Amino acid sequence: MASLGFCCPTNSLLFSRSSVVNHRRNLQTRFIVSSSTSSSELVTQSAVKPVTVGCSRLEKVENVAVRVELSNGCVGWGEVSVVPWVNWNQATALEEVRKACEFLSQGPPVTLNLVLHQISEMFPGSEFASVRAGLEMALVDAVANSIDVPLWRLFGGVSDSLSTAATIPTTSSAKAFDLAAKYCKLGFKTLEIKLGRNLNADIEVLQAVRTAHPHCLFILDANEGYTSKEAIEVLHKLNGKQFSISQVIVQN
Numbered sequence: 001m002a003s004l005g006f007c008c009p010t011n012s013l014l015f016s017r018s019s020v021v022n023h024r025r026n027l028q029t030r031f032i033v034s035s036s037t038s039s040s041e042l043v044t045q046s047a048v049k050p051v052t053v054g055c056s057r058l059e060k061v062e063n064v065a066v067r068v069e070l071s072n073g074c075v076g077w078g079e080v081s082v083v084p085w086v087n088w089n090q091a092t093a094l095e096e097v098r099k100a101c102e103f104l105s106q107g108p109p110v111t112l113n114l115v116l117h118q119i120s121e122m123f124p125g126s127e128f129a130s131v132r133a134g135l136e137m138a139l140v141d142a143v144a145n146s147i148d149v150p151l152w153r154l155f156g157g158v159s160d161s162l163s164t165a166a167t168i169p170t171t172s173s174a175k176a177f178d179l180a181a182k183y184c185k186l187g188f189k190t191l192e193i194k195l196g197r198n199l200n201a202d203i204e205v206l207q208a209v210r211t212a213h214p215h216c217l218f219i220l221d222a223n224e225g226y227t228s229k230e231a232i233e234v235l236h237k238l239n240g241k242q243f244s245i246s247q248v249i250v251q252n
Contacts, residue, residue: 031143034071034109038101038138040094041065043079058083062090064097064131068104068138076142080134088128096123096131104135112143165190165219170197173208180212190217195234196225203237 043063066078082093100122104115116136123132144154166183168176168191176193183191193209195202206218222231 031112031146032109033112033115033139033143037067037069038104039067040097040101041067042090042094044090064090064093064134066097066101066134066138068101068135068142070142070146071109072146074142074145076138076140076145078134078137078139078141081130093131096128097134100131100135104139112139115139163190164188165192167192168194168205168209170194171205173201173204176205177208177212180209180216184213184216188216190219192219192221194221194223196222199230199234199237202234206238 041064043065044060046060061082063082064080066080068076068078070076080093080097082088082090100119103118103122107115107118110118116139119132119135119139123129123135140154141151144151166179166186166188168179168183171179180191191209191213193206195205202222206220209216209218220234226234
């Protein structure tokens, strides 16, 4: 049975950030996770509008939901994101999650830290990172439900707002302009722009977005559509055209 081996009043999380950190650390090392059942199911949803990323087109979401039930009856949910042209398909993700669910259901009671470590060893590196994330999400959600503390508070609870970026998919410069203007009115200050099909067309898209939203920050994501030489060429072309490059991330 999942149980707590220490006493920490949950209402203390309302007042002290340090108590949140200590509480989370204690959960990781002292909370015993005993899974009674673990399962997975397909999650398929058609997109409102098809999304183009690089040379690929996404018309529906095909993810995998993960459900973990502890022996104390508390349930946690997670979701595995599937992007076929980046990693693998839904069937492969489902099979990998089922293996992990079988492992969790048959394994002995262990600390939360240990079970998370075991999951990371089953799915190391980036190949199945979203499988690992979905399983971790379900486990931590179940533990949070066990102590009646919402995840947002368990993860810190120090802010009542969250900044995020809006994404402009691979599209024409005219459509990119319209989307950027729309997101500007909605208050988005950062835009993630999908590139990687054609250098000159990409530059036109970026210039259109800058015109529509003059003060926004850019996250440029070519989804491995550029060679190293092409990526450098894009940066050179942007330099001095109302763009300032603050950070470049290269993934081998």
